[in-house]
Amino acid sequence: MIYTVTLNASIDYHVWLQALTQNSIHEAQKEWKSAGGKGINVSKVLRNLGQPSVALGFAGGFTGAFIRQELEREGIVHQLLSIAEDSRINIKIKAGTETDISGVSPSIPSEAQGQLLAQLELLAHGDVLVLAGSVPASMPADFYGTILQRLRSRGVRVILDAKGKALAHALPERPFFIKPNQHELGELFGVQVSTREEAVHYAKKAMEIGASNVIVTLGGNGAVFVSPETELVAQFPKQQAVNSIGAGDSVVAGFLYGVSHQWEIKDAFRFAVAAGCSTAISEGFCTRESIDAILPQITVIEC
Ligand SMILES: Nc1ncnc2c1ncn2[C@@H]1O[C@H](COP(=O)(O)OP(=O)(O)O)[C@@H](O)[C@H]1O
Numbered sequence: 001m002i003y004t005v006t007l008n009a010s011i012d013y014h015v016w017l018q019a020l021t022q023n024s025i026h027e028a029q030k031e032w033k034s035a036g037g038k039g040i041n042v043s044k045v046l047r048n049l050g051q052p053s054v055a056l057g058f059a060g061g062f063t064g065a066f067i068r069q070e071l072e073r074e075g076i077v078h079q080l081l082s083i084a085e086d087s088r089i090n091i092k093i094k095a096g097t098e099t100d101i102s103g104v105s106p107s108i109p110s111e112a113q114g115q116l117l118a119q120l121e122l123l124a125h126g127d128v129l130v131l132a133g134s135v136p137a138s139m140p141a142d143f144y145g146t147i148l149q150r151l152r153s154r155g156v157r158v159i160l161d162a163k164g165k166a167l168a169h170a171l172p173e174r175p176f177f178i179k180p181n182q183h184e185l186g187e188l189f190g191v192q193v194s195t196r197e198e199a200v201h202y203a204k205k206a207m208e209i210g211a212s213n214v215i216v217t218l219g220g221n222g223a224v225f226v227s228p229e230t231e232l233v234a235q236f237p238k239q240q241a242v243n244s245i246g247a248g249d250s251v252v253a254g255f256l257y258g259v260s261h262q263w264e265i266k267d268a269f270r271f272a273v274a275a276g277c278s279t280a281i282s283e284g285f286c287t288r289e290s291i292d293a294i295l296p297q298i299t300v301i302e303c
């Protein structure tokens, strides 16, 4: 089974404005709310692909109730643990460009943290665990590393999509796959990653620290895949993003889907990039049909 963990679940409030200006009142042109957080988004994309998963993590308050209801309505199995404080609300403003405001994360009591670790004790050989998104400020920054350590001898593949300290602490614990974007990879090494060559170079450095497979996404400029066996570059015609929220999560879900079906790595990578593109250039998340429609435009070559 595939399990996704979202430590910092959210309601994503998407709002479209004509323009965003200081010191003025804006009238929304359009808006919607969705259950978010990176692990939950991965579960949603997997569901769109017909791949079951179980969403784990924390949810609390009226926002937590909304998150649970949406997952249940969409037929996504979850075992979210209850916390007293409200799950956060993240604001995603579209006004020509995209501006995000991430809400303050709720406090996660140590008992709830222990309950999550106990749930993960039940994972067994062949299971896949996706650890995705920020670690709430009340939790140890090395929580992902702790999970990886505890699962090391159990034959569970761990996919990690994190940044900052959460990524730095977990990397030496040997995740199967990481998916930083170029900025997150640059932050890890205190450099700026702008080109594909730089992305490959620093992906290899991340592998020296502990990652087995790395996809670095470069927004509208493609992506690279690096493993001990191969180095691949994906390209696609540059397009205007319509709503890039969840595009990175779609890459994670797409790659996971391909790997779970024992596809060749090149095909899984191409599918993953198509999933990301399809999400970025439409309002909702990718579907199998939208990915298949965009696949012919994605070229993958060896570096
Ligand atoms: N303007 C765009 N046009 C087409 N695809 C895009 C665009 N922006 C992002 N994507 C797709 O989304 C993926 C992830 O984007 P990126 O912004 O790098 O990641 P994250 O969402 O994790 O920050 C890219 O690899 C690509 O597949």
Ligand SMILES: O=P(O)(O)OC[C@H]1O[C@](O)(COP(=O)(O)O)[C@@H](O)[C@@H]1O
Pocket: 008, 010, 012, 035, 036, 037, 038, 041, 090, 102, 132, 133, 134, 135, 244, 245, 246, 247, 248, 249, 250
């Ligand atoms: O666009 P991405 O990177 O795929 O992730 C989108 C998701 O990540 C979030 O921005 C939260 O990210 P963090 O957990 O890292 O704060 C959610 O609001 C959103 O659902």
